[in-house]
Amino acid sequence: MHSVDQAIARLLATVQPIADVEQLGIDQCCGAVLAKRLVSGVNVPPADNSAMDGYALRHDSWHHADTPIPVSQRVPAGAVAEKLAPGTAARIFTGAEIPPDADTVVIQENCSEIDGSVLIKKMPEKGANIRPRAQDVAKGQVVLEAGRRLRPQETGLLASLGMATVPACRRLRVAVLSNGSELVEPGEPVAGGQIYNSNRYLLNALLRGWGFEVMDLGIVRDDPAEIQQLLGETAGKADVIVSSGGVSVGEEDHIRNVVAGLGALELWKVSIKPGKPFAFGHVCGTPFLGLPGNPASVLVTALIVARPYLWSLQGMSNTEVQPMQVRATFSRKAPSRTEYLRVRHSPKGLEIYPSQSSGILFSSVWGNGLAVQPEGHEIHKGDTIDFLPYALLL
Ligand code: AMP
Ligand code: MG
Numbered sequence: 001m002h003s004v005d006q007a008i009a010r011l012l013a014t015v016q017p018i019a020d021v022e023q024l025g026i027d028q029c030c031g032a033v034l035a036k037r038l039v040s041g042v043n044v045p046p047a048d049n050s051a052m053d054g055y056a057l058r059h060d061s062w063h064h065a066d067t068p069i070p071v072s073q074r075v076p077a078g079a080v081a082e083k084l085a086p087g088t089a090a091r092i093f094t095g096a097e098i099p100p101d102a103d104t105v106v107i108q109e110n111c112s113e114i115d116g117s118v119l120i121k122k123m124p125e126k127g128a129n130i131r132p133r134a135q136d137v138a139k140g141q142v143v144l145e146a147g148r149r150l151r152p153q154e155t156g157l158l159a160s161l162g163m164a165t166v167p168a169c170r171r172l173r174v175a176v177l178s179n180g181s182e183l184v185e186p187g188e189p190v191a192g193g194q195i196y197n198s199n200r201y202l203l204n205a206l207l208r209g210w211g212f213e214v215m216d217l218g219i220v221r222d223d224p225a226e227i228q229q230l231l232g233e234t235a236g237k238a239d240v241i242v243s244s245g246g247v248s249v250g251e252e253d254h255i256r257n258v259v260a261g262l263g264a265l266e267l268w269k270v271s272i273k274p275g276k277p278f279a280f281g282h283v284c285g286t287p288f289l290g291l292p293g294n295p296a297s298v299l300v301t302a303l304i305v306a307r308p309y310l311w312s313l314q315g316m317s318n319t320e321v322q323p324m325q326v327r328a329t330f331s332r333k334a335p336s337r338t339e340y341l342r343v344r345h346s347p348k349g350l351e352i353y354p355s356q357s358s359g360i361l362f363s364s365v366w367g368n369g370l371a372v373q374p375e376g377h378e379i380h381k382g383d384t385i386d387f388l389p390y391a392l393l394l
Contacts, residue, residue, distance in 0.1 A: 147317025245293030
């Protein structure tokens with residue numbers, strides 16, 4: 001059996017990231033992975049501009065609070081400022097370009113304008129209230145490296161550089177299949193022995209949230225011939241296939257044999273709880289991830305084992321997530337496999353959901369992340385333990 005770290009390392013060692021690049025519209029790029037290093041072609045802001053509404057002038061043209069200074073121009077945002085006439089001030093507004101030769105902006109609260117001249121009650125230091133050209137980003141500066149997943153703030157930054165399109169890695173295409181003869185789709189009546197298919201929607205949502213394209217294969221029964229046909233047809237059409245169910249040791253668990261027959265089963269069983277029967281292999285050259293059937297196992301193995309692998313396939317350069325250190329409000333005996341506990345982080349510390357059974361998906365709905373309990377480690381109330389908020393994994 002592989003440790004969690006070994007399993008992840010084995011998967012990562014096989015990764016060949018998506019090489020296809022597509023130009024995405026700036027409004028479509030959030031969530032995508034940047035395919036190229038981006039260097040700014042412009043300065044942001046493009047020119048010195050005013051941070052406040054007020055008056056722009058040369059610092060050395062002010063001598064006394066009672067001496068009026070003529071106002072020689074008015075510069076609203078969007079206007080082009082003229083060179084400042086010597087000994088004068090410009091009425092100026094936030095975001096407007098500083099007139100050449102002005103070096104300071106006085107906020108309007110410290111000024112009074114009478115008959116075309118301004119009295120400045122309090123002069124700030126030279127350079128005050130001016131946002132210098134290129135303060136945010138300088139022309140020629142590397143703004144983002146390839147492999148970054150674009151969040152709303154990166155999207156905004158790229159727009160601030162004037163980029164209308166962004167070179168992104170083609171979205172990973174992930175085929176999803178739900179294996180189990182007992183499965184029924186939501187909306188259908190459930191007969192005796194049947195349960196609703198939750199993994200399909202859990203996985204689809206997770207994968208789409210990660211920015212992938214989902215190729216939804218629906219349900220396949222516990223029938224080796226049916227599984228074989230579906231996997232065979234899907235190989236080559238998706239970048240990776242993800243299944244749930246049918247990877248355990250029961251007589252009705254056929255996934256592993258079919259994968260081995262169509263390609264290779266390269267890894268089976270990880271020392272993780274929930275989720276031990278996790279499987280990895282290839283079918284006709286297409287990578288295959290076999291997640292267990294229990295919904296909490298699906299969530300945990302998807303977030304912990306599949307996520308770094310899929311993120312790498314998608315072209316992300318850094319797939320590591322730094323856990324937070326948080327105090328446990330519970331004690332727990334040492335497990336034989338590394339456990340990912342469904343917990344809730346609150347001002348009280350980490351609380352644990354009373355049942356950690358792999359069939360209890362509600363534990364993850366109740367909570368806001370996973371606490372890590374390494375195999376062989378006890379947790380004592382008050383211990384500081386690793387906590388992975390779902391927000392960092394989604
Ligand atoms: P298996 O690994 O196929 O033995 O499945 C383990 C448990 O997970 C069984 O109780 C299954 O009924 C349940 N299960 C498998 N697939 C799904 C699914 N798609 N949705 C909900 N439960 C499932
Ligand atoms: Mg099954």
